[in-house]
Amino acid sequence: MIRLWDLGQQRCVHSYAVHTDSVWALASTPSFSHVYSGGRDLxxxxxxxxxxxxxLLCTGEHPILQLAMHDDSIWVATTDSSVHRWPAEGRNPQKAFQRGGSFLAGNLSFSRARVSLEGSTPVPVFKEPTLTIPGTPGIVQHEILNNRRHVLTKDTAGSVKLWEITRGIVVTDYGKVSFEEKKEELFEMVSIPAWFTVDTRLGSLSIHLDTPQCFSAEMYSADLNIAGKPEDDKVNLARETLKGLLAHWLAKRKQRFGSQPSANGDLLSGKDISHRSITHSRIEIDSNAENxxxxxxxxxxxxxxPPSIITEGSHGGPWRKKITDFDGTEDEKDFPFWCLDCVLNNRLPPRENTK
Structure with a gap:
């Protein structure tokens, strides 16, 4: 049901029963004489x-979520990841009605109480969009595996994939197989603390790290197949993942600032950040042998x-940037301090706080 409200009278003055299900998106002409609507009825x-x-301008295979007018066309976003552009006669909507097939909207919710002007069921005016921007299938199901390094996902196309979180890539695409059967097949009898959470509500794989819980998981270097490192050395998964994510930023920072000593010749640590002049970079790289x-x-x-990082620093709101887009100027105003303290100074929260 579409409702037209009078804001002065604070009441609904007209109702239009056009759709057979919920209306989720509206767009009007500049003069507000005509309205485009889409929703759950596709x-x-x-x-x-x-x-x-x-x-009825068109019908699709997926519910409509958003509409946007552009010249004589209208962009339509649905629960599918692709975006379509349809003819809309936006500058002169009356042209569309000259094609015939229109009907009178009823005023009872979802009643389809229409008086067809031509005595027939509405037929879509347009069969195909004028342009389609293809998207990738969205993730609709996921499972974190016991090794806490891999996540199994299933997308809208039915494809099941195995992601390696510590590298941000798909390591295996199983195709259209049973998600439950593949999950059972990949089960391992291992116990590693949960150090991240997963969010797929936007159709993509988002990994969340929260301190100090994210630093609770460790593995032996032998289990990670790290050459040149003692087999019994423990590797903190979150710390190494952060180092990998910020490797490009760290390289750019070294190129831009190098190792700038303080007055006494020592490199500044996180504790000394507040004493630096605001005209210079306020984070320095700790290059001692222990780092x-x-x-x-x-x-x-x-x-x-490259994956993207979504975070917020000490100033402003959240921001998003690909890891290869960092230019080295970002500091604690952009990144959480605990993240920089881990990457630059190799420091983790006290052990008792990570349990």
Missing amino acids: SLYLTDLATRESL DSMVYPPFEFSTVY
């Missing part, structure tokens, strides 16, 4: 608010398909 309608005449800055292969992220 259909896009054009309605004259004065005459109540409506026209292992090497990024190991199990934590190397792709620069061809």
Whole structure:
């Protein structure tokens, strides 16, 4: 049901029963004489608010979520990841009604109480969009595996994939197989603390790290197949993942600032940040021997398909940037301090706080 409200009277003055299910998106002409509507019934309608005449412009395979007018066309976003552009006669909507097939909108919710002007069921005016921007299938199901390094996902196309979180890539595409059967097949009898959470509500794989819980998981270097490192050395998964994510930023920072000593010749640590002049970078790289800055292969992220970091620093709101877009000028105003303290100074929260 579409409702027209009078804000002065604070009441609904007209109702238009056009759709057979919930209306989720609206867009009007600049003069507010006509309105385009779409929703759960997969259909896009054009309605004259004065005459109540409506026209079915098109139907699709997915519910409509958003509409956006552009010149004589309208962009339609659905629960599918692709975006379509349809003809809409936005500058002169009456042209669309000249094609015939219109009907009078009823005024009872979901009743389809229409008086068809031509005595027939509405037929879509347009069969195909004029342009489609293809998207990738969205993730609709996921499972974190026991090794806490892999996540199994299933997308809208039915494809099941295995992701390696510490590298941000798909390591295996199983195709259209049973998600439950593949989950059972990949089960391992191991116990590693949960150090991240997963969110797929936007159709993509988002990994959340929260301190100090994210630093609770460790593995032996032998289990990670890290060459040149003692087999019994423990590797903190979150710390190495952060180092891999910020490797490009760290390299750019070294190129831009180098190792700038303080007055007494020592490199500044996180404790000394507040004493630096605001005209200079306020984070320095701790290059002492104890700071292992090497990024190991199990934590190397792709620069061809780089992941994005979404976070917020001490100033302003959240921001998003690909890991290859960092220019080295970002500091604690942009990143959480605990993240920089881990990457630059190799410091983790006290052990008792990570349990």
